[in-house]
Amino acid sequence: MKVLKAIIYGVEKALWDALGRGSLAFTPFIGENICEEMSNIFGKNIESSSLDELLEEMGHFYVEKLGFSESFDVKRGDSEFSIEVKGCSLLDVEERLIKDGVTPFICPLMNSVAYIVRKKLGVKSRIKSINVDPENRTCRLSFEILG
C-alpha cells in the first residue's frame, strides 16, 4: 500500500505543479476508467436509475465489497450533495496533498461518482470542496449539481 499511495501522491503533486487547477478536468475521465475496470475486474455494474440509489450503490461497493472505506454517508440538497467518508484508505494521501496546497483529483470515490452520475443520470456535477478531518478520520466530498 505504501508504494502505491506514494505513486498516487507523486502523480497528483507532479500534475498539479504543472497544470494547477487544470488537473481537476481529469476527474470524470479517471472515473470512467475506474468504473470500466470495476466492471471488468470486480464484476460491478452500476444499475441504479436515481441519484439517491446510485450513491447508495456506490457506497455499498466501496464499504462492503471493497473495504476501501468504513462508511459512506450521503447528504442531498436540491442543487448539491455531499458524501462523508470515514476511514478512507487514501485519507493520509489526501490530507498531505491538501497541506501541500494541492486540490486532490485522484480520489476513486470522487472520480467514480462524478463520472457515473453524468453517465447514468445525465447530471453534470462539479466538486465544490474536499474537507479532510484527520482527527475523526473523515473526508467530506461536496458536489454541486450543474444545470
Added chain:
Amino acid sequence: MRNVGDPTPKENFLEVVIYGVERALWDALGKSSLAFTSRIGESLCEELEIKVCEENFVSIEEAVAAIGDALKELGILEDIHAQVDESQIRFRVKGCMLLPIEKRLQKEGIEPFICPIMNAAVYMLRRRLGVRAKLSDINVDVGRKTCEIVFEKL
C-alpha cells in the same frame, strides 16, 4: 501476477486507479503525458525517501545501479539489471509490482509514464548527472514476469 506478495483487494484497486489515471491522461494529452515522467520521479523520490536520488554519482552506471538497488529494497521489484552503452540505457526488470498495468497499457497502445523505475531513473539522471533520457522502448512479458525498459540518451 505479482512476485512481491499477493496484492490485497485494496492494493488491486489502487493499481486500477493508477491505470485509470494513466489512461485518462494519455487519452487527453497523448505523447505529451511523457513530459511528466521526470516530475513524477521527483515527487516519488521524495515521497518514498529514496535517498540515492539526492546523491552525487560520477557515472551513469553507478547511478542506475543505485536506483535499482533502492527500488528493490522498497519491494517494488524483485531484481533489476542495468546496461549502459553509448546511446542507450537498458533496464531488465523482474517481478515489478506494476507489471500487469504496464502490460495492459502497452496492449492499448499507451506508452507508460507512471513507472517507478522510469520515473526515478529519468529524474535522477537529469538532476544528478545532467543526462537527459527518453523512453524508446518497453517490453513486458507477463509470463516471465519481466520487463525491459530502454531509454535513449538525448
